[in-house]
Structure formats: C-alpha cells, structure tokens
Amino acid sequence: MPQTAGTLDSQQKTTSRRPAGTLYRGNTGMWSWVLHRITGVAIFFFLLVHILDTALVRVSPEAYNAVISQYQTPIMGLGEVALVGAIVFHAFNGLRIILIDFWNAKYQRVLFYVVIGLWVVTMLGFVPRHLINVFSH
Amino acid sequence: MTSTIEAPRSPYTRSTRKSGVNWEKWGWIYMRVSGVVLVVLIFGHLFVNLMTGEGVSALNFAFVAGKLASPFWQIWDVLMLWLALIHGGNGMRTLVNDYATSRISRGILKVAILVSVVSLIVLGTLVVYTFDACPAGSPADLLPAVCSTL
Numbered sequence: 001m002p003q004t005a006g007t008l009d010s011q012q013k014t015t016s017r018r019p020a021g022t023l024y025r026g027n028t029g030m031w032s033w034v035l036h037r038i039t040g041v042a043i044f045f046f047l048l049v050h051i052l053d054t055a056l057v058r059v060s061p062e063a064y065n066a067v068i069s070q071y072q073t074p075i076m077g078l079g080e081v082a083l084v085g086a087i088v089f090h091a092f093n094g095l096r097i098i099l100i101d102f103w104n105a106k107y108q109r110v111l112f113y114v115v116i117g118l119w120v121v122t123m124l125g126f127v128p129r130h131l132i133n134v135f136s137h
Numbered sequence: 138m139t140s141t142i143e144a145p146r147s148p149y150t151r152s153t154r155k156s157g158v159n160w161e162k163w164g165w166i167y168m169r170v171s172g173v174v175l176v177v178l179i180f181g182h183l184f185v186n187l188m189t190g191e192g193v194s195a196l197n198f199a200f201v202a203g204k205l206a207s208p209f210w211q212i213w214d215v216l217m218l219w220l221a222l223i224h225g226g227n228g229m230r231t232l233v234n235d236y237a238t239s240r241i242s243r244g245i246l247k248v249a250i251l252v253s254v255v256s257l258i259v260l261g262t263l264v265v266y267t268f269d270a271c272p273a274g275s276p277a278d279l280l281p282a283v284c285s286t287l
Binding site: 037040041043044047048051052054055057058060061062064065068069071072077080084087091094095097098101126129130133134136137 | 169172173175176179180183187188191192193194195196197198199201202205218221222225226228229232253257260261263264267268272275276279280
C-alpha cells in the first residue's frame with residue numbers, strides 16, 4: 001500500500017536523523033543553550049551580591065568605598081572581564097532566542113555565529129580599555 | 138485487575154484548564170520583553186560605569202551618589218533592579234524545575250529563590266528612594282559635587 005509506505009518513509013526519515021539535526025541537541029543549538037544557562041546562573045548570583053554591595057550607599061560613604069575598592073583589585077578586574085563576557089553573551093544570545101521564536105528558527109545556526117561575532121567585537125571594545133583602567137591605578 | 142499501558146511516546150495528557158491565567162505563557166513572554174529592555178538598561182549601566190572616564194577605578198560613593206541624586210538614574214536603576222531580579226528569579230525557577238528531582242527539593246529551592254528576589258527588590262527600592270546623596274557629618278571629599286553647591 002503506497003499510503004503505509006509513505007508514512008513509514010517519513011517516520012524512518014525523522015528517527016534516523018542524526019542528533020545534530022535537531023534544534024537543541026548537539027552542535028550550536030545545544031551549546032548556545034548550555035552557555036545561556038551557565039551565564040544566566042552566574043549573572044543571577046552576581047546580581048544578588050551586587051545589590052547588597054550597592055545597598056551600602058545607604059549605610060555610609062566609608063562603608064561603600066571600602067567594599068567598592070574590592071572591585072578595583074587586579075583579580076576582581078579579571079573577574080569583571082568574565083562577568084561582562086557572560087552578560088554580553090547572555091544578552092546577544094537572548095536576542096537570538098527571540099528572533100528564533102518570532103522570526104525564523106531555520107536561521108538559528110547562522111545567528112549563533114552572529115552572536116559569537118558580536119561578542120568578539122564587543123569584548124574587543126571593552127577588555128583593553130577596562131584592563132588599562134584596572135592595571136594603571 | 139487490568140492496567141492500561143500507554144503507547145510509547147504518546148503525548149502526556151495535561152489537566153485541561155477551564156479558566157484562569159496561563160502563568161507559564163506570561164512568564165515566557167515576560168522573559169522576552171524584559172530581556173530586550175534589560176539589554177538596553179544593562180549595556181547603558183556597564184558603559185557609564187566601566188567605559189566612561191577611568192571606568193571601574195573611578196567608582197566610589199561620590200560617583201554613585203552623584204548618579205542616584207538624579208531622578209533619571211533612580212528610575213533607570215529601579216527598573217533594572219525589578220526587571221533583572223524577576224527575570225533572573227524566573228530563569229532560576231526554570232533550572233530548578235529541570236534539575237531538582239524531588240518535590241521537596243524543588244519546593245525548598247523555589248521558596249529560597251522567591252525570598253531572595255522579593256527581599257532584594259524591597260531592599261534595593263528602599264535604598265534608591267530613601268537615599269541621601271549628602272549624608273550629614275560625612276567628610277566633604279567623599280561626597281559628590283552636588284553637595285557643595287547646596
């Protein structure tokens with residue numbers, strides 16, 4: 001029966017497809033998802049700390065200055081590079097997710113490389129200037 | 138006694154919702170809408186605090202108080218506070234739903250997320266709106282420039 005053969009064919013086609021052929025399993029789709037989660041968690045925990053340290057402006061200028069000076073050490077300066085890197089990736093990949101949802105999912109792979117490209121450009125603009133600010137003081 | 142075994146990979150049946158708000162849908166929409174706004178707010182925040190002038194080395198009470206003395210940055214920071222904490226809290230809730238395997242651990246973790254998000258929103262909002270850029274008795278060299286012109 002041609003009808004049955006037709007359904008079997010399409011089923012074989014979907015089940016024999018390599019994992020890499022799906023949106024979220026394997027390759028760019030999966031790794032952008034993994035990175036989005038990891039950067040999201042990291043940013044969330046930084047946000048908790050950052051609100052607490054900023055709240056010290058309500059305590060006294062001395063208390064705030066004592067804590068904010070900890071952000072100006074070389075080690076924390078490198079940490080800020082990692083933080084900004086995480087935020088910039090999460091931001092651009094979040095916009096990529098919105099485009100996948102509302103525009104067209106078939107561009108997800110090329111959009112991932114656009115995200116990486118924009119991330120590199122943004123970090124090239126940020127990192128040298130930031131490291132000069134950190135290490136020249 | 139007979140028990141029915143469903144065919145493999147048959148879609149699981151959700152309890153049919155007769156009425157009420159679809160909170161998961163609104164959560165999904167919130168992540169996208171707040172995300173777009175947060176890109177603007179946080180990129181602006183990072184640019185002003187880390188890229189202009191001497192960047193992170195110039196941050197101190199005078200810098201932050203000078204910003205928070207203006208309604209523009211008050212609204213900017215409070216918007217960022219609310220949008221980012223709810224966005225982050227909802228994201229953490231998604232991870233807990235995905236990775237916490239027992240009902241009890243999911244409950245505990247989600248209550249912990251809710252408590253931290255609500256308390257930090259309250260704390261942050263109070264700080265911004267009860268904040269005094271020129272606290273009495275503080276040395277003038279620690280204060281923003283606006284204090285000396287008062």
